[in-house]
Amino acid sequence: MNHAPVPTPHNGAKSGEIAKTVLMPGDPLRAKFIAETYLENPVCFNTVRNMFGYTGTYKGKQISVMGGGMGMPSIGIYSYELYHFYDVDNIIRIGSAGGISDNVHVRDVVIGMGASTNSNFASQYELPGTFAPIASYELLEKAVNAARSQNTNVVVGNILSSDIFYDDNKNSSNLWKKMGVLCVEMEAAALYMNAARAGKNALCILTISDHLYTGESLSAEDRQVSFREMMEIALELA
Numbered sequence: 001m002n003h004a005p006v007p008t009p010h011n012g013a014k015s016g017e018i019a020k021t022v023l024m025p026g027d028p029l030r031a032k033f034i035a036e037t038y039l040e041n042p043v044c045f046n047t048v049r050n051m052f053g054y055t056g057t058y059k060g061k062q063i064s065v066m067g068g069g070m071g072m073p074s075i076g077i078y079s080y081e082l083y084h085f086y087d088v089d090n091i092i093r094i095g096s097a098g099g100i101s102d103n104v105h106v107r108d109v110v111i112g113m114g115a116s117t118n119s120n121f122a123s124q125y126e127l128p129g130t131f132a133p134i135a136s137y138e139l140l141e142k143a144v145n146a147a148r149s150q151n152t153n154v155v156v157g158n159i160l161s162s163d164i165f166y167d168d169n170k171n172s173s174n175l176w177k178k179m180g181v182l183c184v185e186m187e188a189a190a191l192y193m194n195a196a197r198a199g200k201n202a203l204c205i206l207t208i209s210d211h212l213y214t215g216e217s218l219s220a221e222d223r224q225v226s227f228r229e230m231m232e233i234a235l236e237l238a
């Protein structure tokens with residue numbers, strides 16, 4: 001149910017203009033690309049701050065795609081409003097990440113079963129302990145099955161959502177690596193916590209664009225191909 005007037009200060013959409021399932025890349029220009037490349041009859045519902053959002057159909061099913069920005073504060077705003085004010089049930093983050101584990105390589109698709117974090121985001125819940133931000137199993141299972149049917153190699157495990165891109169502590173990733181963390185990005189933990197608090201569903205699907213240890217890096221062309229694999233997995237969740 002809709003508890004607040006929409007449009008919001010961040011989203012110009014009116015009630016009913018956003019589908020129950022939303023793909024959320026960080027970059028709004030990637031949202032535009034997905035809408036224009038994959039959706040039938042995409043309609044733009046948001047241009048506030050150029051955080052573009054579109055609703056269309058994919059293989060006959062309604063789906064939306066909207067940018068979420070970089071960092072947990074940003075995706076925290078957009079995903080909160082989608083869950084609480086726009087009656088969205090499922091948000092699937094799709095994005096890039098830096099490889100940490102020796103078991104991931106550039107071009108791999110990684111699905112975050114859990115999202116560890118150095119963020120303060122969970123302090124708002126005043127929990128007497130450490131909350132574990134986890135993906136929705138139903139979405140995770142569907143995504144793994146879609147990846148397998150597309151013959152895309154997928155690695156499932158714990159990821160790190162960091163508040164810091166340029167980390168002054170050069171040992172940080174080693175400390176996370178010893179815990180089996182697969183890769184580092186900057187949004188999933190906040191999305192998973194918002195979903196848990198709202199009783200909704202979330203998943204994070206990533207493509208490894210660089211590796212912090214091997215120095216591997218995707219060429220622009222390979223980046224495009226592996227992003228398409230990730231997008232085509234996410235679109236199957238419509």
Ligand SMILES: Nc1nc(Cl)c2ncn([C@@H]3O[C@H](CO)[C@@H](O)[C@H]3O)c2n1
Pocket residue numbers: 026069070071095096097098099162164165184185186187209210
């Ligand atoms: N900390 C961090 N480190 C590496 Cl090596 C990354 N590779 C991709 N990202 C993602 O891309 C953006 C930063 O380039 C963020 O939204 C983040 O989620 C990364 N974030």
